[in-house]
Amino acid sequence: MTLLRLVPLACAAFALQGCVAAAVPALAGSAIAGKRFLGDGDREPPANAPRLVPKAALDAAIAAGPPPEPTVPPGMQYLYGSGEAAALSLQSYMALANFLIARSSDREIGHDVPSVVLAPGSTLAAPRFVPCGDKPLALVLDVDETALLNLGYEQDEARRGTGYDPLRWDRWEKTGTRGVAPVPGALEAIAVARRADIAVVFNSNRSNANASQTAAAIAGAGLGTPVHLDTLWLKGDAGPGSGKDARRARIADKYCVIAMVGDQLGDFSDLFNAPGTGLAARRAAIQGRELEILWGQGWFMLPNPVYGTGLQGGYDDVFPADKRWADPAGGQ
Template sequence: MSFPRTLMLSAALALGLAACQSLPDRSGSAAGPLPAPVPVAEPAGPPPNDNLNATAWMQTAIEYRLIAGQTYRAALAQLDRALETPGWDALTAEDRDTPAEGLPPAVIVDIDETVLDNSPYQARLVRDGASYDEVSWDAWVREQKARPVPGALEFARAAAARGVTVFYLSNRAAHLEQPTLANLRALGFPIERPEQFLGLGFFLEGCEQEGSEKGCRRRHIGRTHRVLMQFGDQIGDMVTITANTLEGREQAVAPYLAWVGERWWVLPNPSYGSWEPALFNNAWTLPETERRRMKLQALDYAE
């Protein structure tokens, strides 16, 4: 028995419509919009730290090692000339209260970031999201793990071999003298007697020291030695800064610019120093966000 052609077409159409009705509606018009994809959370990174780039540069950049090394090599090239020139003296008139003529030769070096590299301590602060404090600093110094700044050891040994006394003038506290001397000696820095270390708290009768300024200690060395050269990572290692502002720092060094690269030798330190508080009026009590805002305000945008 056969169905009429029209009936067969009608049945096929009905089956097709039924099949369409059984499929899920993907248009979103009946069931509502599809849910938004759930974003994949990025893994939490380390908190931002103003000292990260500076510490990474000092520890990993070959440019830092080249700059430090060339500073000491250039100084060594000048050392014999300094020894042979009777009037050569690296102390300012303010720090020289005894004639230098006839005195035995010496050089003055700062310690931290001048002859000893403390970047591992800075790296720990960055890693831990911490800031400098005396407890953690004392612990680091007592570890005696600081390494030489590139070129410093070679220069100090060459100076000692020429009969030049190396004085280590530092703002490390006096109670850190023994671990400091032990660290220096273990690396091979020339130290014949403990008096070559002059730390914070050293007292010179008749000389009033302002805070951590080194003027009185420089004067003390100048009373017994002709100072051929001074080395530091801060201009305060060579001259007293009366006002720690951008202008005050410029004024302090201006009369002695001709000595830089001859009698005064400056090492790079973007990690810390008196240059930083000069940007926010030396107000460490300000919140970090406010100090950062003032640093940004001090930048030159050439606008």
């Protein structure tokens, strides 16, 4: 009997045992069947032999149909999928572009141009700013969800639903350089900055151990290729910890930083995240007389409902007691 004639017999044998071969190419299956029927069936099966799935389990899987699609959390729906979030990002970046043109024009005609980096010793109630002198102008941007959307990582997170994992994030930094996209408006605003001879500097809490991969991700998104320790600053570059003030100080030593862009208050000053600073204090600080004039006039905030310091606060923190309402119809 030829080997080809043995194939139907092999299939019949598997059916009689109540099992099926899972994903086996026809040729491989026929070869294995040939050995079985030609008296070589007492040997240990090879490592790549097909695994047998109980027929009842296969029938149940077929009846159940394909697994449901992963549920996308509302914050991800908004940030990565909605036109509303894209419009907010465009709005911020278009305002930034106009601001950069104005500041560049001021410098050209000899006007003093102020820095927007808080000087050491500042407080949120009494901010002071690093003097600019004649240092070249610069724009400083955060990276994640400010310059780049981490679509690949967040897709994987939505599929898993397991929460943030620092080891998985590190693997993403190393291998996810092609899974990003520019935030709407970033390409245009950065192009305006460079045409106006304003340096574009990135200040990120990605690890400095992955500097080359982060630079590649930024370049791959069309935002230019930053140079580590000049136009790219990362966690660990100016001391331990994830605070950005030490890196901002190093940037401000070389550049007159006329604008900063971020999606967290810490992208503008570590003072917003000082230990013991509660939710109400942070919210009040950004509206203080000394700082409120910076929003849209040097400090530009982007939406991020997915992660970060903005996602905090208990029931009593978020809903002031004097602003509560109970439905007169009663019920829960």
